[in-house]
Amino acid sequence: DGVAASLAGGTHHAGTNWGEGFCIFNDTAVSAREMQDRGLVQRVLIVDCDVHQGNGTAEIFAKDDTVFTLSLHGEKNFPLRKYPSSLDVPLSDGTSDEAYLAALDRALEVSFSTFEPDIIFYIAGADPYEGDRLGRLGVSQEGLLQRDRLVFTSAVTNCAPVAIVCGGGYCNDLAMITEIHAATMREAVRFEEQFAQISRK
Template identity: 50%
Template sequence: MDAYYADEFVLPLPEGHRFPMAKYRLLRDRIAEELPETRLHVAPKAEDEELARVHSPEYIAAIAQGTLAPAAQREIGFPWSEAMAERARRSVGATLAAARSALRHGLAGNLAGGTHHAYAGKGSGFCVFNDVAVAARCMQAEWAQAHPGRAQPLQVAVIDLDVHQGNGTAHIFQGDASVFTLSLHGERNFPFRKEDSDLDVPLPDGCGDAQYLDALEHALQTLEQRFEPGLVLYLAGADPHEGDRLGRLALSYDGLEARDRRVFDWAWQRRVPLAFSMAGGYGHDIATTVQAQLNTWRVALQYHCRWQNAAP
């Protein structure tokens, strides 16, 4: 299974910054050691024309040149540097590459990504560019080029199970019938001003495994009734875990694994290619986040094997 990483492109942060940048390299090391069937690739860089399928040219240029207004840079949550701009492009490029691989082989992933708070013209909440939105738009464009004459575009479902609502993604695709946005998230968590997804499922503080999995099951049933995707983009956030300092939910490792298995199985049963990204994870102990993410990759490998065994 193809896996794309960008941790070689380090985003320099001031001492004491709360974003756990080290988790990406720790996850790659664990995957290399424990899941050798995974093919690890350095993430390609998303080009301007790819980013511009979602983001405004002015915003792309401001990130490249470091000319964002100070308030806009603070809203992202990272100080600007050339390394920040480079890593942001690589994070998008990883999801693009994973989506292309998934359309060929059924399943692939990004060891980072899930930057769902970024809007078309601004970043927010540790998200510079919206990798999921760019991937959806680019895959639609490439599908249309490969299938000339098809009236209907590639239908893309975004299943966002990060603990925070994917407000940027929801806003970008509002009114677009070709992309279905589904978000299960903490009702009282960031962002405090939510956007309208196609299907929002707000969850109370302290929500545990049983309640969460029941909500997910109903959400997937609703998705199936309303939409027929040709590609799923899955944000497998580790931050619903009970050990997350920003999550406010209470899922166990077993609950998160059951969540992942249900999403992968939902796509597999329908033979819908799926590309996934890690999205958020802010454990009090960074090792808990890495373990939750490693568990996601372990389940993904099992479903990747199913795809390969079913290939003609």
């Protein structure tokens, strides 16, 4: 209760009528809109922590004030042309744990101070990892765990349930990608009781 996860997804480069970057349909956007159409939620916050900017998601919801899109991504990474999100946080190549987590903390604070969501869709990419072939950032495995913890803590503090999708991961060490994603799920389970309290309210 209060938290759900998919072991795939995060296809954030697909826009209204186009796809790119391994993405054909934007699963997060479709899910958010489906929940709204069914009357399950009204206001959606998308926290995109894949290393690549969520250009498709930003384009789909550009004129929709019921959806707030936050993208924390590599400034010089794909896509070359970035569609403006509600809040974009571009990061320099080699960004460390400390700088990454500080930027995310500030971004979450700004997001929640301007927008009150009924649900959060969290794209928990493994590609900010320092060993990722396409990531270009310097975030450690522990740093990514701290990232997850920060997102979940913010969600609980603001009484917002979370739907998690995995996003990208392009490390040559497939076991490392698996472990990063598994750590996200373990951390979500660790917060399970706190999320359950949200769902009871």
